[in-house]
Amino acid sequence: MRCLICGPKLAGCGLVLSAWGIIMLAMLGIFFSTHSAMLIEDVPITEDDKKDLNPPQNVYHLYNTISYNCFIAAALYMMLGAFCCCQMRLNKQKVIPSCHSVL
Numbered sequence: 001m002r003c004l005i006c007g008p009k010l011a012g013c014g015l016v017l018s019a020w021g022i023i024m025l026a027m028l029g030i031f032f033s034t035h036s037a038m039l040i041e042d043v044p045i046t047e048d049d050k051k052d053l054n055p056p057q058n059v060y061h062l063y064n065t066i067s068y069n070c071f072i073a074a075a076l077y078m079m080l081g082a083f084c085c086c087q088m089r090l091n092k093q094k095v096i097p098s099c100h101s102v103l
Contacts, residue, residue, distance in 0.1 A: 001050035004090045013089035018081035021076050035063045042066070 006014070031039060043066065049058045 004087065006084075006087050008088060010092040011084045011091060014084035015081055015088065018077045018084060021077035022081065024068045025074035025077065029067045031072065032063050032067035032070060039063075049084055 014067065029041075043059060043062045045059060049055060049062070052058055
């Protein structure tokens, strides 16, 4: 059952924000997966990570974990964008399917 949930302006705004989120988070995921030195402040390094015998591998693991999280968030923004695109199509059709049964 497909229902019209939001209007055309809200759907358009959601589509623009989801496009921005996809681009931004995909780029962050790429930069974290390449272990960019500029993002070291965003990596949650603890004192135990610094004292470990193999500190670069632990930091690289943290970078990879953050990059996976960025890619997952980008996928969620893709789903939001698909939802907003469906809402825009429903708004353009000018046919509002009823979400409630007619009594």
